[in-house]
Amino acid sequence: MGATSHDTYIHRESVVHRWSPRLKLVSLAVLMFAFATVRQLTLVPWMLGVAAGLYLLSELPLSFLRQRLSYPGLFILSLVVLLPLTVGDTVLGQWGWLTLRQEGLMATLLIVGRFLSILTLGFILLGTTPFLSLLRAMRSLGLPTILADMTLLSYRYLFEIAAMLATMQQAMRLRGFGHKRQGWLRVNRQTMQQLAMLAGNLLIRSYEQSDRVYRAMRLRGYGYGAKSVEGQSAVTQPCILSWGLTGIVLAAAIGLVIAEGILRQ
Secondary structure: OOHHHHOOOOOOOOOOOOOOHHHHHHHHHHHHHHHHHOOOHHHHHHHHHHHHHHHHHHOOOHHHHHHHHHHHHHHHHHHHOOHHHHOOOOEEEEEOOEEEEHHHHHHHHHHHHHHHHHHHHHHHHHHHOOHHHHHHHHHHOOOOHHHHHHHHHHHHHHHHHHHHHHHHHHHHHHOOOOOOOOOHHHOOHHHHHHHHHHHHHHHHHHHHHHHHHHHHHHHOOOOOOOOOOHHHHOOOOOOHHHHHHHHHHHHHHHHHHHHHHHHHO
């Protein structure tokens, strides 16, 4: 289906790449939940250290992480940038009308630390595991077949929709759209109508595409035959290295949860 051509997987020979996809998925998911439960700022350096250590073990290039953190990083930064200036009563410094508050600064550091740690784990998982292997691991862990198929098709046709959108935007530019520079606050009604038509046209074309794909799959027997066990039979047994990494990551997750409970008291 060509899904692998858009895969975020980067081929390396690291221990994280050789980690069994099932154990890797479970271990990193547990560690993400452990990161999400952290409320103490003193645990943030430990979280970042664990995430950085796993990233170094994965041997993924830093450019891989930097490129993928840029857009979600800007989003989270836009949400927390005002916290140090508006939240809390303890004043750390004041410059004119700007007041830096301790509670807001601590909340910002905690949110940014958890955000970086959790996203780094997600990119390690996607960068060291082919998408089809990850999907097969999810099926072996009990994900229903229909959800697995929907996930695969959504991932596959997401790039088709992006290509369709690029073609439509180019056609609009060739017809004169966007030639006049205007700021975001000066977007007129005609521009809004054209953008709304673009979004509506894209939705209609996406629906028609999904309908054609579904009919083609039904004509080829999808949903009529017996359930395939290919995904379960293809899963290999984890090696000692996989069990070792799993034990270390789960121990780190349990340690963070215990430390969080102790520090709260």
